[in-house]
Amino acid sequence: MDNYDELxxxxxxxxxxxxxxxxxxxxxxxxxxxxSNRHIHLSQQALDKLFGPGYxxxxxxxxxxxxxxxxxxxxxxxGPKGMIGNIRILGPVRxxxxxxxxxxxxxxxGIPGALRLSGDLQDTPGITIVGPRGSLEIDKGVIVAQRHIxxxxxxxxxxxxxxxxxxxxxxxxxxxxxxxxxxxxxxANSGLECHIDTEEAxxxxxIPGTKITIKKN
Numbered sequence: 001m002d003n004y005d006e007l008x009x010x011x012x013x014x015x016x017x018x019x020x021x022x023x024x025x026x027x028x029x030x031x032x033x034x035x036s037n038r039h040i041h042l043s044q045q046a047l048d049k050l051f052g053p054g055y056x057x058x059x060x061x062x063x064x065x066x067x068x069x070x071x072x073x074x075x076x077x078x079g080p081k082g083m084i085g086n087i088r089i090l091g092p093v094r095x096x097x098x099x100x101x102x103x104x105x106x107x108x109x110g111i112p113g114a115l116r117l118s119g120d121l122q123d124t125p126g127i128t129i130v131g132p133r134g135s136l137e138i139d140k141g142v143i144v145a146q147r148h149i150x151x152x153x154x155x156x157x158x159x160x161x162x163x164x165x166x167x168x169x170x171x172x173x174x175x176x177x178x179x180x181x182x183x184x185x186x187x188a189n190s191g192l193e194c195h196i197d198t199e200e201a202x203x204x205x206x207i208p209g210t211k212i213t214i215k216k217n
Contacts, residue, residue: 029213030211031149031151031169031214032194032211033194033195033196033206033211034193034196035196035206038088038099039070039087039088039100040089040097040100041090041097042094043093043096046136047093049133049134050075050130050133050135051132051134052134057072059091063090064191066190067189070090073089074086074087075131076129077099077109077128078129078130080110080111081107082110097138098118098121098143099142099143100118102144103199104199111125115143116145116146117146117148118145121141122140124141124143126139126140144197145195146181147179147182147194147197148182148185148194149184149192149195149214150185150190150191150193151190152187152190152192153186155192161184161216163184163186166183166184167214169182169194169214171210173205173210175204175205176204176205
């Protein structure tokens with residue numbers, strides 16, 4: 001059948017709304033940008049400590065990465081010099097608690113800024129987390145997220161990049177420019193999207209709908 005791929009994509013979309021069998025690289029070569037604010041990923045043990053035994057997160061909305069979602073629940077984080085409230089929890093729960101903050105937050109909290117990819121928590125600072133039913137002190141897990149691009153392995157082949165490769169990205173617009181040290185994260189079950197934080201987005205005038213191009217280093 002000449003339209004086999006199209007029919008397969010439609011079928012997968014019906015079975016898994018919001019997902020596709022193959023998320024192809026756009027013909028224009030542009031990649032959508034997702035802007036991340038500070039947030040937290042909790043282990044079930046931490047969730048129980050902060051919200052009560054057996055607590056289950058309440059989904060607020062789905063995120064661009066398949067299976068991940070923003071939750072209704074928020075917590076407060078407290079460092080040696082200050083605190084920040086209304087930190088959004090992202091689900092589902094993870095094996096290890098991780099907090100992603102902005103570089104400017106490190107000064108308010110009084111902790112060092114560890115620039116890391118998600119999951120790389122070795123030698124990162126800890127902090128106190130406060131929830132409605134208790135508090136928890138962690139000895140590591142606070143990071144400033146390194147900018148990165150999520151994509152499927154087959155997308156990486158089409159872009160001519162590979163998992164773990166470091167590239168630059170170019171933004172158009174009146175405040176456009178180039179950001180270096182962007183890590184490719186080519187994994188299965190990924191949505192094609194470049195992730196930067198709100199500080200980087202504000203500096204470059206990035207708004208919803210902004211797209212970038214990859215520039216090989």
